């Protein structure tokens with residue numbers, strides 16, 4: 001059923017991207033033109049110009065997919081295709097994604113929206129799209145072989161359903177998943193409430209990103225898809241520190257951050273300087289009675305978490321995965337721990353034999369952050385990033401929440417480094433240092449030093465013999 005009013009509404013929305021005159025009945029019957037994104041920058045929120053109003057999200061190093069209204073239906077066009085994703089300045093990965101990027105664009109709709117998603121497959125193999133967490137008719141669930149035929153290369157399928165449930169969701173293939181997710185095929189989906197929701201607060205900033213991981217050897221471009229656990233690039237929206245944009249907010253803003261995990265391990269996501277509550281999961285809004293304060297929330301595989309807090313403390317607050325190996329970039333894992341080993345002399349001898357020999361970290365791995373070693377093409381240092389006080393020595397799943405008094409409402413620009421008020425930065429003690437008392441009575445009373453006998457002990461080993469009447473099995 002299409003009224004004259006709906007028709008005009010549909011025609012007027014196209015005004016921004018496409019000339020209104022281009023919209024005819026014929027055009028509306030065709031596929032919506034696919035929109036591609038070529039940069040990995042964080043795009044400003046897409047303010048809805050048609051359909052129900054809502055407060056849009058900001059996708060970290062990502063963007064939201066524009067739609068068109070076609071007789072009351074919100075139409076999107078996803079194109080599954082090989083993409084080149086810059087993971088950090090100096091490192092590009094050959095991934096698979098949607099509409100020019102990995103992850104694909106965020107899809108934002110409003111509770112009750114009728115949604116039609118065209119999916120064109122430009123991959124060399126079949127695919128499908130599963131709408132993780134949503135209530136959809138079974139045949140729209142996107143499990144190839146189970147609920148639909150796979151979308152073969154070159155084909156376009158149509159998914160159509162009503163966005164029945166409010167919440168934080170994602171989409172990903174349900175066809176050759178191991179390959180396609182290891183290659184970066186995933187995207188965010190947010191269904192906003194259509195009216196004031198008792199469990200969903202108004203916020204001033206609403207960020208979202210997916211946790212993903214890749215195994216790309218330094219110097220190469222394509223992820224190793226067989227890797228199950230030993231990934232070397234731990235990323236947020238296929239970006240690694242220092243390539244992940246900061247989350248820039250105004251002081252006293254209420255902030256929501258939505259996080260989904262499509263890696264093969266859990267990530268305890270940790271925020272400095274503020275406590276938050278988990279207000280929602282992919283299962284929906286969390287009842288207020290079931291919320292408690294946290295500074296770290298574990299996001300398990302296939303889960304989504306929605307955290308909220310008031311950003312009332314000014315500063316540059318670290319925001320990262322708390323698994324220390326996930327805040328590092330690519331390197332081999334076959335490196336022995338050398339802390340406490342004095343390489344001097346040994347290194348000279350080895351250097352005579354192997355000119356490129358390099359001593360790894362005898363004081364701790366922080367040395368690696370400073371190490372000026374030649375890197376192969378297309379990789380980034382394992383730990384890197386410069387802060388106002390020196391090397392940050394981080395990588396992977398690390399970013400910052402930047403809270404500023406004078407950040408304008410709706411302004412997502414990086415405000416630069418925080419200017420700490422005088423006398424509020426940790427400083428070096430320059431007075432006298434006392435010898436700690438415990439050094440004088442080593443072990444103190446609780447663990448008295450035991451003198452071991454100096455004499456050598458002979459250990460006698462007897463082999464079991466078959467002389468006791470036993471017969472061994």
Ligand SMILES: [Cu+2]
Pocket residue numbers: 234266267268321322323326397
């Ligand atoms: Cu992690």
